[in-house]
Amino acid sequence: MNTIDKQKLSVLIITFNEERYIKSLLEDIDFADEIIVVDSYSTDSTAEIVKTFANVNLIEKSFVDYTSQRNFAIDQARNNWILFIDADERLTPELKSEIISTIHRKDNVSAYLIYRIFMFKNRKLRFSGWQTDKIFRLFNKTNCRYTEDRMVHEKLIVNGETAVLKNKIIHFSYTSFQEYKLKMYKYGVLKANEKIKKGRKPARLLLYFHPLYTFLYQYLIRLGFLDGTKGITICYLNAYSIYIRYKEFFRITSSRI
Template sequence: MNRIEEQKLSVLIITFNEERYIKSLIESIDFADEIIIVDSYSTDSTTEILKSFPNIKLIQKQFIDYTSQRNFAIDQAKNDWILFIDADEYFTPKLKAEIISTINSKDAVSAYFIYRVFMFKNRKLRFSGWQSDKIFRLFSKAHCRYTEDRLVHEKLIVNGKTAVLKNKLIHYSFASYSEYKMKMYKYGILKANEKIKKGQKPVRLLQFLHPVYTFLYQYLIRFGFLDGLKGITICYLNAYSIFIRYKEFFRITSSKI
């Protein structure tokens, strides 16, 4: 991927009721050549905030699942280089500089992982499975697409080489217990529908074993206990999402019998 001229960057964000962080996020991506927001008809002040920025292209689209929403956003981008971020993430000056330098490098590859610092109630969470959290955020549109067999926890399919950026994103995942619990509940519902879409069959024993395993793995093996009460909370809520997944899975499949 030889670089002859300065590369343009499209920043993509999907939103729904993101009034808490969206203004500071937009202000932190002043290095973008294009900013596209795909909003799922927010009911808070998200769209009003976004409309105050004249350089943003705002599109409203009914939410079906995360993968289709992301692929739709990619299709709207004018530039090949895509930076896909969440509304609760924040860029440091060092990460901005690295991104610009990377896409203009003659040695640029098809896609880049970015590590994230997980924030719990505005304080850094050091363990509980999040210490190695990294995700594809920067990639070439010509070589990447999100696989359509996932409805949540999207997977980017990369045709080419990948690498990892040195600097990290700040991830303000949630500000309260109830907020994160609702998020995990919604993820569980989507994962249940994903299993049905794939034609999988429910196994009753997993409804209990899988959540217990998830909690113990993150709390013990991934050192959640070192995060104190925060670690217990995160590990429990992640296990709760697994439980909801199987509960909904069984509910849907039993209703079809």
């Protein structure tokens, strides 16, 4: 291929206290033309580890929400093709090859969804709603931007065609009950503030019914019971995040009265 036609890839990572994962991740993405880590002033050794990689650009920025952090990272990238990856995710060799070949295609696709394999303590979670989990991670920034009305569970706005990659990201999200519970708590708080920002006024009954519905839907309809005790744990913690969302919403709004 003519070097003039060669597409370059920027890999972007947003971090906070990821010393457990960041070294192996950075070693694993050495195929990238540019690597940028946007760190929210980690209090562990994340930043020090990143600084040992000469090919990685470390930028520190205070965390406001996930959307603004991601859009900020996009603005720092030199290349049009962007791959977002979290510190607790890994690419298989097959996915790396697919990403490289994909960005060199001459088609009109602006963004690609990638399926994720959810790992529960290093074992694959097969159901509980995660069997169809996919997310935009590879895209051309000239046609894409994260919508600013979300603070968590970011939504990529794509101006153009989309497609799905064949290979999957491995997501090591769950390592312990307390760690995952804390993550779900933080998500719940952000979603509460997001609702307030949008002027939403949910009924107080949702504080109990929405978490219950979430648990039953994921455990029964999304076959969480087939994951055994792992399914019960994940379905409960996802419902817990919904509960925190409403509890925090009513706490904040009542304090303003």
